[in-house]
Amino acid sequence: MIKRPIIDTLEFAHKGQHQTLQLRSEDFSRLTEESMIVNDTVQANVTGGIQEDGKPFVDIEILSALQQTCQRCLGLFDLQINSRSRFIIASREDQLVEIAHEEQDVNTIIAEKELDLVSFVEDELLLVLPMVPLHQDGECESPQIPGESTNLISPFKGLR
Ligand SMILES: [Zn+2]
DSSP states (O other): OOOOOEEOHHHHHHTTOEEEEEEOGGGOSSOOTTSEEGGGOEEEEEEEEEOTTSOEEEEEEEEEEEEEEOTTTOOEEEEEEEEEEEEEEESSHHHHHHHHHHSSSOEEEEOOSSEEHHHHHHHHHHHHSOSSOOOOTTOOSSOOOTTSOSOOSOTTTTOO
């Protein structure tokens, strides 16, 4: 278990700080056993900064691969995760609504003196996981061909 870094979000943004985390499955408490971390490594890059319009933000980038069970063929596959999200920091609750109005498709967080980065990364990781994991089209182990019987053994086989 790594030492869990705690950041002051506004200070982190204003100073343009950066944190790279190398996390393992034991660092995550809410990740279910169905999602096994491939190579047991999740890399997260967290960067603070100020937008041109003056809004402070925290960017979070997650690089990992999680083993998932395809819900169509029940085969295992590695889901590559390469996600990047920006969180605008609001210093007060009422600013959250304001920012949501001004900016489209943006995440907001309320400023915190003590944000647990590991938990923040875990929140984001859980969000990018699909509700229903599926292979890419055509990559299932026993693809079902539309129009064909899924019953591979014909009941008439062998009958004469
Ligand atoms: Zn599949």
